[in-house]
Amino acid sequence: AQSVSQHNHHVILSEAASLELGCNYSYGGTVNLFWYVQYPGQHLQLLLKYFSGDPLVKGIKGFEAEFIKSKFSFNLRKPSVQWSDTAEYFCAVMEGTYKYIFGTGTRLKVLA
Amino acid sequence: DAGVIQSPRHEVTEMGQEVTLRCKPISGHNSLFWYRQTMMRGLELLIYFNNNVPIDDSGMPEDRFSAKMPNASFSTLKIQPSEPRDSAVYFCASSLTPSNPQFFGPGTRLTVL
Numbered sequence: 610a611q612s613v614s615q616h617n618h619h620v621i622l623s624e625a626a627s628l629e630l631g632c633n634y635s636y637g638g639t640v641n642l643f644w645y646v647q648y649p650g651q652h653l654q655l656l657l658k659y660f661s662g663d664p665l666v667k668g669i670k671g672f673e674a675e676f677i678k679s680k681f682s683f684n685l686r687k688p689s690v691q692w693s694d695t696a697e698y699f700c701a702v703m704e705g706t707y708k709y710i711f712g713t714g715t716r717l718k719v720l721a
Numbered sequence: 722d723a724g725v726i727q728s729p730r731h732e733v734t735e736m737g738q739e740v741t742l743r744c745k746p747i748s749g750h751n752s753l754f755w756y757r758q759t760m761m762r763g764l765e766l767l768i769y770f771n772n773n774v775p776i777d778d779s780g781m782p783e784d785r786f787s788a789k790m791p792n793a794s795f796s797t798l799k800i801q802p803s804e805p806r807d808s809a810v811y812f813c814a815s816s817l818t819p820s821n822p823q824f825f826g827p828g829t830r831l832t833v834l
Binding site for chain 1: 725752754763764766769771776777812814816819820822823824825826827828
């Protein structure tokens, strides 16, 4: 079965710092990949998705992610974080035609 | 759009009581998912419905858990009897089709004393 690893469990950054959160999945083939964000006390919101095509995917709020097939990775990036980006970030891979396998999440704290 | 609606947002109950969680998916979405989120296990898929029919309930922890979708706009997740280890946040999500991105509701935070 597919699995997803998010190696950074907690990240603390100052405002304006650059962000990169790692995400690796366990096996290849055709994959659909997602990043979701969960702000404190709120529900999960879709940041961006990759189904096919350009491996560099741009999402909302200035986030982007790069799909690197050879590394089984889908890392999330943002060039300059803001205090409002404080949240938990989840990477997910679709297994089969509907089942999402989520990573354990990365808690990001941005210091003002 | 209203998004996925869940109720109640918080539920505190005592061990042994029946708990019913409710979900209204986004109109027009034919796929509905129930997830459980805990610190220990993260986000786990409990059950998936397509066109109101349960397709995959392999994630339902045990017989105390049951889910129904009587129509396209309503689903329930029931726990009977509840136990302290059921304490978690339960999310409902829906998608236009099974392979489209899923949209999550605000969740129900369940505490079983």
